[in-house]
Amino acid sequence: MSPADPALNTALTRAYGLRLPIVAGGLQWLAEAQYVSAAARAGVLPFLTAASFPDPDDLRAEIRRTRDMAESRAFGVNVSMLPKLVPGEKTADVFRLIIDEGITVVETSGRNPEPYLPLLKDAGVTVLHKVPSVRYAVKAQSVGVDMVSVVGAECGGHPGMDLIGSMVNLALAERRLTIPFLIGGGIGAGSQIVAALAAGAVGVVIGTRFLVAQELQAHGGYQQALTAASELDTALTMSSVRNTIRTLKNETTQTVARLEADNPQIGIEELMPHVAGAIGRKAYETGDTSHGMLSAGQSLGLTDRVAPFKDIVAQLEAEALIALARLRPS
Incomplete structure (x- = not known):
């Protein structure tokens, strides 16, 4: 699988054989095998959420189930290091399980991953660390993570205390970072992917836009509420x-x-x-x-219908190609 346009081919797509330079970030309780494998097959890089499976045997089983369903496509595991989600004394055990299962990329968040980097790097695992603003990305870069994703104030979940918008984060990241970075927060259209790449990002992080994927294991009433909501909700x-x-x-x-x-x-x-x-x-x-x-983030304004994951990705790709065409001489 390769991008439909060379401009969409980045270090991220090349590393994981992606159709689009998109990370489907870990979603508490929702990022399980059916959803993650659908995202992987659609050509983006998704993450199972370790905190959704506090029993190690359950997490191991879910990784294996996802691998069986993903048709050899890449996926990783999200590890939130907040003590209330994954107790500190167990975090290293979670990473060891992930390594043992052959996972080659993890998404970390919650606090500084530095104590666990030797363990992960010795196993050849790529560490994508998620932060709410560029000042934390600079710190993550200094301790040796491989990539960072910076999620702005528009994002669903935890945007941090700084509440810096995604466009500002994008420009600051280009100036202050030397490692590959992704931008998230309010991303739900293909034109935003092109904008992020133009400013130096290797990809984007999308969460809310994918909450209306048909494969998500959630009640239809929940997804209908999301499609009915707007960016103001x-x-x-x-x-x-x-x-x-x-x-x-x-x-x-x-x-x-x-x-x-x-x-x-x-x-x-x-x-x-x-x-x-x-x-x-x-x-x-x-x-x-x-x-x-x-x-839920402000990209609720872009969640207009429930659809198969591959259809959402196809729409994002079509929008990205239109945006690229605008930039090229006719």
């Missing part, structure tokens, strides 16, 4: 506990925003009854999106 909360998150607006975001406004010193313990991951997970199972912190 997200909310930023939890900055009071320095864990800013962008999610779909709903009753929970209204409640959390009110609690934070009433008590700026509120602690995570008081918020947890509303923001616990188990609440949001129910939305994926029941289709009721009125409660829970449901990560």
